[in-house]
Amino acid sequence: MTLIKTFAEGDEVVGFYLVKKAEMKxxxxxxxxxxxxxxxxxxxxxxxxxxxxxxxxxxxxYFPMMLVKVRGLVQMYRxxxxxxxxxxxxxxxxxxxxxxxxxxxxxxxxxDLVNMIKQTAAGIQDSEYRSIVEFCIRKVEDRLxxxxxxxxxxxxxxxxxxxHICRMLELGEFVAKQRPFLNRDLIKAGIxxxxxxxxxxxxxxxxxxxxxxxxxxxxxxxSLAANWIIEAAIALGLDPxxxxxxxxxxxxxxxxxxxxxxxPVQPQTPEAVALHYIDTLDAKLQAVEDAIDSxxxxxxWTPPLRIIENKPIYRMRT
Numbered sequence: 001m002t003l004i005k006t007f008a009e010g011d012e013v014v015g016f017y018l019v020k021k022a023e024m025k026x027x028x029x030x031x032x033x034x035x036x037x038x039x040x041x042x043x044x045x046x047x048x049x050x051x052x053x054x055x056x057x058x059x060x061x062y063f064p065m066m067l068v069k070v071r072g073l074v075q076m077y078r079x080x081x082x083x084x085x086x087x088x089x090x091x092x093x094x095x096x097x098x099x100x101x102x103x104x105x106x107x108x109x110x111x112d113l114v115n116m117i118k119q120t121a122a123g124i125q126d127s128e129y130r131s132i133v134e135f136c137i138r139k140v141e142d143r144l145x146x147x148x149x150x151x152x153x154x155x156x157x158x159x160x161x162x163x164h165i166c167r168m169l170e171l172g173e174f175v176a177k178q179r180p181f182l183n184r185d186l187i188k189a190g191i192x193x194x195x196x197x198x199x200x201x202x203x204x205x206x207x208x209x210x211x212x213x214x215x216x217x218x219x220x221x222x223s224l225a226a227n228w229i230i231e232a233a234i235a236l237g238l239d240p241x242x243x244x245x246x247x248x249x250x251x252x253x254x255x256x257x258x259x260x261x262x263x264p265v266q267p268q269t270p271e272a273v274a275l276h277y278i279d280t281l282d283a284k285l286q287a288v289e290d291a292i293d294s295x296x297x298x299x300x301w302t303p304p305l306r307i308i309e310n311k312p313i314y315r316m317r318t
Contacts, residue, residue, distance in 0.1 A: 005044035007081055008298045011074040016091055017042055018102035020208060022062045024054060036062065040070070040083065042102045045294030047074075049083035058088075065205055067091035067099060080303065081296065103206045106155075106163035110145045113162035117144065120169055121192060126185045128236075128244055133189050135232035136196045136225070143199035151202065151209040153307050154283040154290070158207030161198050164282060165191060171278045179274070186271040187278075190251035194279060197224035222262055225252045247271075255279055288313050 001015040021039035026032040036051035036058060049072065051058065062068065071087040091097055106113065121137060124130035137144075149155030149164040168191045176184045201216030201224065202209045215224060226249045233240045247269060254272045256263035257280075267273040284307055291302035292315055300317075304310040 001042075003044040004040070004042050004047050005294055005296055007047060007074045007083075007296055009074055009076050009081065012072075013074060013083065014069075014071045016067055016069050016095065016097050016102075018099065019062060019064055019066050019068055020046055022064050024059050034059070036085075038062075038085070040068075041104075043104055045296075047081055047083055048077075049085050051085040051088060061090065062088070064210065065099070065208065067095075067097055067102065069095065099206055103208070104157035105207065106157065106159040108159075108163060108166070110159040110162060113159060113166050114141065114144050116166050116169070117162060117192060120188055124185045124188055126244075128238060129185050129189045129248065131236050132229055132232040132238075132245075132248060133192050135235060136193055136228050139228065140196060140199045146207060147199045147202070147204055148207045148209060149195060149198060149283075151212075154287040156207075156209070160207060161195060164195065164286070167282050167286070168278050171282060172274070175274055175278060181270065182274055183271055186247065186251065186269075187274060189248060190255070190271055190275040191278065193225055193229070193248065193252055194255045194275060195221060195225075197221040197228060200224050220262060222253060222256065222264075251275055284308055 002011070002013055004017070007013065017040040019038060020041040021037070023037045024034055025037050026034055033052070034054045036054040038049040038051065039046050040049050049070070067090070069089050069091055070083070070085050072083040072085040074081055074083055118137060121130060121133045124133060144162045146158055148157055148160040150160070155161065155164040169188065172187045172191050176182050176187050198221045201213060201221040203211050203213050229245060229248050229252065230240045233245045238245065250265065250269060251272050254263050254265045254267040255275050257266055257276045267276050287305055287307045291305055291313055295302045295315065300315055302313040302315070304312050
Protein backbone atom coordinates (compact mmCIF):
# COMPACT_ATOMS: atom_id res chain seq x y z
CA MET A 1 0.00 0.00 0.00
CA THR A 2 1.28 3.45 -0.93
CA LEU A 3 1.93 5.75 2.04
CA ILE A 4 0.43 9.22 1.86
CA LYS A 5 3.84 10.75 2.53
CA THR A 6 5.11 9.35 -0.79
CA PHE A 7 2.25 10.67 -2.93
CA ALA A 8 3.28 12.77 -5.93
CA GLU A 9 1.25 14.73 -8.46
CA GLY A 10 -0.21 12.45 -11.09
CA ASP A 11 -0.08 9.28 -8.98
CA GLU A 12 -2.99 6.91 -9.45
CA VAL A 13 -3.55 5.46 -6.02
CA VAL A 14 -5.39 2.36 -4.88
CA GLY A 15 -5.31 1.59 -1.18
CA PHE A 16 -6.86 1.58 2.25
CA TYR A 17 -6.92 4.72 4.39
CA LEU A 18 -8.48 6.10 7.54
CA VAL A 19 -11.24 8.70 7.18
CA LYS A 20 -10.14 11.45 9.54
CA LYS A 21 -12.75 13.95 8.33
CA ALA A 22 -15.90 13.55 6.25
CA GLU A 23 -18.13 16.50 5.48
CA MET A 24 -20.82 16.86 2.81
CA LYS A 25 -20.62 20.20 0.98
CA UNK A 26 -22.06 21.84 -2.13
CA UNK A 27 -20.36 23.34 -5.15
CA UNK A 28 -20.85 26.97 -6.19
CA UNK A 29 -22.35 25.94 -9.51
CA UNK A 30 -25.94 26.47 -10.61
CA UNK A 31 -27.59 24.26 -9.62
CA UNK A 32 -25.25 23.31 -6.73
CA UNK A 33 -24.05 19.72 -6.53
CA UNK A 34 -23.20 17.71 -3.44
CA UNK A 35 -19.65 16.53 -2.88
CA UNK A 36 -17.79 14.87 -0.03
CA UNK A 37 -14.86 16.71 1.52
CA UNK A 38 -12.61 14.09 3.12
CA UNK A 39 -9.31 14.06 4.96
CA UNK A 40 -7.68 10.65 4.51
CA UNK A 41 -4.87 9.53 6.79
CA UNK A 42 -2.38 6.78 7.47
CA UNK A 43 0.57 6.46 9.81
CA UNK A 44 2.72 8.69 7.57
CA UNK A 45 0.43 11.69 7.19
CA UNK A 46 -2.86 12.89 5.74
CA UNK A 47 -4.28 14.36 2.54
CA UNK A 48 -7.50 16.21 1.64
CA UNK A 49 -9.66 14.29 -0.80
CA UNK A 50 -12.80 15.10 -2.80
CA UNK A 51 -15.57 12.78 -3.92
CA UNK A 52 -17.52 14.73 -6.51
CA UNK A 53 -21.20 14.08 -7.29
CA UNK A 54 -21.72 12.40 -3.94
CA UNK A 55 -25.04 10.65 -3.47
CA UNK A 56 -27.49 10.54 -0.58
CA UNK A 57 -26.30 6.98 0.05
CA UNK A 58 -22.71 8.20 0.30
CA UNK A 59 -23.78 10.71 2.95
CA UNK A 60 -25.16 7.91 5.10
CA UNK A 61 -22.21 5.59 4.47
CA TYR A 62 -18.98 7.44 5.24
CA PHE A 63 -18.05 8.88 8.60
CA PRO A 64 -14.86 9.82 10.49
CA MET A 65 -12.88 7.03 12.11
CA MET A 66 -13.68 4.37 9.52
CA LEU A 67 -11.43 2.61 7.07
CA VAL A 68 -12.10 2.88 3.34
CA LYS A 69 -10.62 1.55 0.15
CA VAL A 70 -10.19 4.24 -2.48
CA ARG A 71 -9.07 4.59 -6.05
CA GLY A 72 -8.03 8.13 -6.83
CA LEU A 73 -5.74 10.57 -8.58
CA VAL A 74 -3.29 12.84 -6.76
CA GLN A 75 -3.58 16.41 -8.01
CA MET A 76 -2.24 19.81 -6.94
CA TYR A 77 -4.64 22.45 -5.67
CA ARG A 78 -3.24 25.82 -4.60
CA UNK A 79 0.23 24.24 -4.57
CA UNK A 80 -0.87 21.49 -2.18
CA UNK A 81 -1.55 17.82 -3.00
CA UNK A 82 -5.10 16.53 -2.76
CA UNK A 83 -6.82 13.41 -4.04
CA UNK A 84 -9.71 13.17 -6.46
CA UNK A 85 -11.57 10.03 -5.44
CA UNK A 86 -12.90 8.01 -8.36
CA UNK A 87 -14.11 4.99 -6.39
CA UNK A 88 -14.61 4.38 -2.69
CA UNK A 89 -16.00 1.66 -0.45
CA UNK A 90 -15.99 0.78 3.23
CA UNK A 91 -13.33 -1.62 4.40
CA UNK A 92 -14.59 -5.04 5.43
CA UNK A 93 -13.28 -7.55 7.94
CA UNK A 94 -12.09 -9.71 5.05
CA UNK A 95 -9.69 -6.94 3.96
CA UNK A 96 -7.62 -7.70 7.03
CA UNK A 97 -6.92 -4.15 8.22
CA UNK A 98 -7.45 -2.55 11.63
CA UNK A 99 -7.75 1.12 12.61
CA UNK A 100 -4.56 0.90 14.61
CA UNK A 101 -2.64 0.15 11.40
CA UNK A 102 -3.42 3.66 10.16
CA UNK A 103 -2.98 5.95 13.14
CA UNK A 104 0.05 8.02 14.01
CA UNK A 105 1.48 7.23 17.41
CA UNK A 106 4.18 8.45 19.75
CA UNK A 107 7.53 6.74 19.01
CA UNK A 108 7.68 5.30 22.56
CA UNK A 109 5.25 2.75 23.97
CA UNK A 110 2.43 4.45 25.93
CA UNK A 111 2.95 2.24 28.98
CA ASP A 112 6.59 3.31 29.16
CA LEU A 113 5.63 6.99 28.87
CA VAL A 114 3.02 6.80 31.62
CA ASN A 115 5.43 4.85 33.81
CA MET A 116 8.05 7.61 33.39
CA ILE A 117 5.49 10.24 34.40
CA LYS A 118 4.47 8.27 37.49
CA GLN A 119 8.07 7.59 38.48
CA THR A 120 8.94 11.27 38.13
CA ALA A 121 5.95 12.21 40.29
CA ALA A 122 7.00 9.67 42.91
CA GLY A 123 10.47 11.25 42.91
CA ILE A 124 9.21 14.73 43.89
CA GLN A 125 10.81 15.38 47.27
CA ASP A 126 8.19 17.73 48.69
CA SER A 127 5.42 15.47 49.99
CA GLU A 128 2.63 18.00 49.44
CA TYR A 129 3.60 18.74 45.85
CA ARG A 130 4.02 15.01 45.24
CA SER A 131 0.60 14.12 46.68
CA ILE A 132 -1.18 16.77 44.59
CA VAL A 133 0.56 15.70 41.38
CA GLU A 134 -0.23 12.03 42.01
CA PHE A 135 -3.86 12.90 42.77
CA CYS A 136 -4.20 14.65 39.40
CA ILE A 137 -2.46 11.83 37.52
CA ARG A 138 -4.95 9.33 38.91
CA LYS A 139 -7.82 11.34 37.44
CA VAL A 140 -6.61 10.72 33.88
CA GLU A 141 -4.14 7.83 34.10
CA ASP A 142 -6.11 5.51 31.82
CA ARG A 143 -6.53 8.24 29.18
CA LEU A 144 -2.86 9.22 29.31
CA UNK A 145 -2.23 5.90 27.59
CA UNK A 146 -3.72 7.16 24.33
CA UNK A 147 -4.73 10.84 24.40
CA UNK A 148 -3.15 13.40 22.03
CA UNK A 149 -1.78 16.69 23.36
CA UNK A 150 -3.83 18.80 20.94
CA UNK A 151 -6.32 18.67 18.09
CA UNK A 152 -3.76 19.62 15.48
CA UNK A 153 -1.12 22.06 16.73
CA UNK A 154 1.45 19.64 18.20
CA UNK A 155 1.69 16.03 19.42
CA UNK A 156 -1.72 15.44 17.79
CA UNK A 157 -1.57 11.65 17.75
CA UNK A 158 -1.96 8.51 19.85
CA UNK A 159 -0.24 8.96 23.27
CA UNK A 160 0.95 12.40 22.17
CA UNK A 161 0.10 13.99 25.52
CA UNK A 162 2.20 11.55 27.54
CA UNK A 163 5.03 11.91 25.00
CA HIS A 164 4.86 15.72 25.28
CA ILE A 165 5.05 15.55 29.08
CA CYS A 166 7.98 13.12 29.02
CA ARG A 167 9.99 15.16 26.52
CA MET A 168 9.33 18.26 28.64
CA LEU A 169 10.54 16.39 31.73
CA GLU A 170 13.80 15.66 29.91
CA LEU A 171 14.17 19.34 29.00
CA GLY A 172 13.19 20.36 32.52
CA GLU A 173 15.86 18.16 34.04
CA PHE A 174 18.50 19.85 31.90
CA VAL A 175 17.25 23.36 32.66
CA ALA A 176 17.04 22.71 36.40
CA LYS A 177 20.59 21.31 36.39
CA GLN A 178 21.91 24.28 34.43
CA ARG A 179 19.98 26.77 36.59
CA PRO A 180 20.22 25.37 40.13
CA PHE A 181 18.38 28.39 41.59
CA LEU A 182 15.19 26.82 40.19
CA ASN A 183 13.10 24.58 42.44
CA ARG A 184 13.38 21.18 40.78
CA ASP A 185 10.24 19.83 42.46
CA LEU A 186 8.21 22.73 41.06
CA ILE A 187 9.64 22.24 37.58
CA LYS A 188 8.60 18.56 37.64
CA ALA A 189 5.19 19.31 39.13
CA GLY A 190 4.47 22.12 36.68
CA ILE A 191 5.41 20.02 33.67
CA UNK A 192 3.18 17.12 34.72
CA UNK A 193 0.26 19.35 35.69
CA UNK A 194 0.31 21.95 32.92
CA UNK A 195 -1.69 19.88 30.38
CA UNK A 196 -3.01 17.19 32.72
CA UNK A 197 -6.65 18.16 32.06
CA UNK A 198 -6.37 17.87 28.25
CA UNK A 199 -8.25 14.52 28.32
CA UNK A 200 -11.14 16.34 29.99
CA UNK A 201 -10.98 19.15 27.44
CA UNK A 202 -11.13 17.05 24.27
CA UNK A 203 -13.08 14.10 22.93
CA UNK A 204 -10.60 11.78 21.24
CA UNK A 205 -10.50 8.30 19.79
CA UNK A 206 -7.32 6.54 18.69
CA UNK A 207 -5.41 9.77 19.24
CA UNK A 208 -7.66 11.81 16.94
CA UNK A 209 -9.70 14.64 18.45
CA UNK A 210 -13.26 14.67 17.13
CA UNK A 211 -14.33 17.77 19.07
CA UNK A 212 -13.82 19.71 22.26
CA UNK A 213 -15.94 18.60 25.19
CA UNK A 214 -18.53 20.83 26.81
CA UNK A 215 -16.10 21.45 29.70
CA UNK A 216 -13.35 22.07 27.19
CA UNK A 217 -15.35 24.72 25.38
CA UNK A 218 -16.72 26.43 28.50
CA UNK A 219 -13.77 26.09 30.91
CA UNK A 220 -10.65 24.80 29.12
CA UNK A 221 -7.79 22.63 30.29
CA UNK A 222 -5.91 25.43 32.06
CA SER A 223 -8.76 26.34 34.39
CA LEU A 224 -9.74 22.69 34.82
CA ALA A 225 -6.24 21.77 36.00
CA ALA A 226 -6.12 24.75 38.37
CA ASN A 227 -9.41 23.53 39.85
CA TRP A 228 -8.03 20.01 40.20
CA ILE A 229 -5.18 21.37 42.31
CA ILE A 230 -7.73 22.87 44.72
CA GLU A 231 -9.71 19.61 44.65
CA ALA A 232 -6.55 17.70 45.49
CA ALA A 233 -5.69 20.06 48.34
CA ILE A 234 -9.14 19.64 49.90
CA ALA A 235 -9.06 15.85 49.48
CA LEU A 236 -5.61 15.71 51.10
CA GLY A 237 -6.57 17.99 54.00
CA LEU A 238 -4.37 20.86 52.85
CA ASP A 239 -5.22 24.55 53.07
CA PRO A 240 -6.27 25.62 49.52
CA UNK A 241 -5.04 29.15 50.22
CA UNK A 242 -1.55 28.03 51.26
CA UNK A 243 1.34 29.51 49.29
CA UNK A 244 2.29 26.11 47.85
CA UNK A 245 -1.17 25.58 46.40
CA UNK A 246 -1.26 29.06 44.91
CA UNK A 247 2.20 28.55 43.36
CA UNK A 248 1.09 25.28 41.73
CA UNK A 249 -2.01 26.99 40.35
CA UNK A 250 0.12 29.84 39.03
CA UNK A 251 2.33 27.39 37.13
CA UNK A 252 -0.71 26.00 35.33
CA UNK A 253 -2.55 29.29 34.83
CA UNK A 254 0.46 31.12 33.37
CA UNK A 255 2.08 28.47 31.17
CA UNK A 256 0.58 29.89 27.93
CA UNK A 257 2.04 33.27 28.91
CA UNK A 258 -0.52 35.59 27.27
CA UNK A 259 -4.24 36.11 27.55
CA UNK A 260 -4.76 35.67 23.82
CA UNK A 261 -3.05 32.28 24.15
CA UNK A 262 -5.32 31.22 26.99
CA UNK A 263 -3.45 32.23 30.16
CA PRO A 264 -5.25 34.59 32.57
CA VAL A 265 -1.90 35.63 34.10
CA GLN A 266 1.69 35.83 32.90
CA PRO A 267 4.54 33.87 34.53
CA GLN A 268 5.70 35.61 37.70
CA THR A 269 7.84 33.01 39.42
CA PRO A 270 11.17 31.64 38.13
CA GLU A 271 9.69 28.17 37.67
CA ALA A 272 6.67 29.55 35.81
CA VAL A 273 8.97 31.36 33.36
CA ALA A 274 10.95 28.16 32.86
CA LEU A 275 7.80 26.08 32.39
CA HIS A 276 6.44 28.37 29.68
CA TYR A 277 9.61 28.21 27.61
CA ILE A 278 10.12 24.47 28.14
CA ASP A 279 6.55 23.91 26.93
CA THR A 280 7.01 26.26 23.97
CA LEU A 281 10.31 24.71 22.92
CA ASP A 282 9.00 21.16 22.95
CA ALA A 283 5.71 22.02 21.25
CA LYS A 284 7.30 24.01 18.43
CA LEU A 285 10.17 21.62 17.75
CA GLN A 286 7.83 18.64 17.76
CA ALA A 287 5.50 20.38 15.32
CA VAL A 288 8.46 21.06 13.04
CA GLU A 289 9.70 17.46 13.33
CA ASP A 290 6.25 16.05 12.63
CA ALA A 291 5.77 18.35 9.63
CA ILE A 292 9.07 17.26 8.11
CA ASP A 293 8.27 13.60 8.73
CA SER A 294 4.83 13.85 7.09
CA UNK A 295 5.74 16.08 4.14
CA UNK A 296 5.95 14.14 0.86
CA UNK A 297 9.49 13.14 -0.03
CA UNK A 298 9.26 15.11 -3.27
CA UNK A 299 8.65 18.42 -1.44
CA UNK A 300 11.41 20.70 -0.15
CA TRP A 301 9.07 22.78 2.02
CA THR A 302 6.55 21.74 4.63
CA PRO A 303 3.10 23.34 4.69
CA PRO A 304 2.89 26.56 6.74
CA LEU A 305 2.82 25.80 10.47
CA ARG A 306 0.42 27.83 12.57
CA ILE A 307 2.49 27.21 15.69
CA ILE A 308 5.41 29.15 14.18
CA GLU A 309 3.43 32.07 12.76
CA ASN A 310 2.38 30.21 9.60
CA LYS A 311 5.90 29.78 8.30
CA PRO A 312 6.88 26.72 6.25
CA ILE A 313 10.06 24.80 7.07
CA TYR A 314 12.74 24.13 4.49
CA ARG A 315 14.14 20.59 4.44
CA MET A 316 17.84 20.41 3.61
CA ARG A 317 18.87 17.58 1.33
CA THR A 318 22.53 17.49 2.32
